[in-house]
Amino acid sequence: MRAKYVLSEVLVGLWRNVTMTIAMIVTMAVSLAMLGASLLLYFQVSDMEEYYYTKLEVSIFFDKDAAQPAIDAIRVEIENDPLIAGFEFETQEKAYERFREMFKEAPDLVNAAQPESLPASFRVKPVDPDNSQVLIEKYKGKEGVANVVDQRKVLEKIFEIFGGMQKLALVIAIVQGLAALLLVANTIQVAAFSKRREVAIMKLVGASNWFVQAPFVLEAVFAGVIGAIMAYLTLIGVKIFIIDGTFKSLFQSTVLTPIPWSNVHLMFPILAGIAGVVSAVTGWITLRFQIKV
């Protein structure tokens, strides 16, 4: 009986103020979607860090016409270098094969390239990826060496972009979240005002505090959870239509690790939990000011 009473109070309360309810839910959904996106980006960056930092390489590229003795000299040096854990030699032919594979969707580019136009290189794995700068300095000026590139530098650029996006999403989430909280507070004030007679009588006849407050707090929680569901659906939509759709090739290339479904699904309990708790606390605090015992 009690549960039914409380539930019907919640639905009636939300319907009474339906435009405000919609505004509250939409704002909350935007905030939560941004929070979810921010979290996904955060997971993504740490996934990628884990994925790449274990196989980070420093590439030592040779001049296209580098002489074999120069290459051999460097090979000897690398073999005896205590800073290097392992290495692999990529001939011009191998480099060409990889190039062809990488750009197979752009046949004109592949046709224009020749094995001779690509540099041979050593793919060197440092013992400690943080020490790569020392290796770069060491091999940069050697005879026949065109350039030494740390993959980490390239990755750090990507991480920076991701980090920036994550921060932006987080800022939007916070601003929208504050707006949503104000709307929650306002909705509860309106609800408490429109039910002030009932509340006064409830208190007079000795209804317990939770019984007086529960419908209002649950109204906020209900709206929060609906907002979380909408945010979750938005994230699913982004995953299906944008990440696996428009930017499919980008995420399937070697540069970006894919965003797994498990992470997307993980967002629902997180967002619903945050929305529910934050709404409940906001509602409860609002009521402390609104309904005195």
Next chain:
Amino acid sequence: MTKKYARASRPSIEDINVSIDKGEFVFFIGPTGAGKSTIIKLLLREETPDKGKIWVNDKEVVGMRSWRVPAFRRSLGCVFQDFRLLPTRTAAENVAFALEVIGKSKAVARRVVPEVLELVGLGGKEHRYPHELSGGEQQRVAIARAFVNRPLVLLADEPTGNLDPDTSVEIMRLLDRINRTGTTIVMVTHDSNIVNQMRRRVIEMEGGHVVRDQSRGVYG
């Protein structure tokens, strides 16, 4: 039952010490601003005094933790000059509301509500809305709501203030009947006719002080 105001020094009430026994019928009278209504608020613990203690039903009210207040209020009933009924609920629903919100089951409400409405003389009008009832009938609904939990004390703040003399007399008969069931009644009024007719204990207040405390007293 004892109630003591040892020096509750809100400006409206000062240095009052009154004790009311179980089953008594007490009028608080006096001019506007004498502090009569403050007494009701203090007894309900809507307000607390700056100094002093209050006992209601052997419970000390002033130091009571706020989470205990709802349970305490279930031992009280209260009616007001303005009835305070819910306009969107029928007479029976108004009474049932008081039961439902303190967690009583629908079955209890179905059994008890018609009984108490019959008791206050509203048999047959259970399904009328407040605007379909006269003032006296609305006050009967309010009394039914206050009495439905069988409180030990019924507080009445000018219950006849909005009613004509004949209707007032009927309401007083009802309160008297409730008093005979053993319920203590504390009534604030400035209706001299009623006080004179009832010949019950009268506590007269003026400027926050008790100026007269007389059993079987009259208004003047």
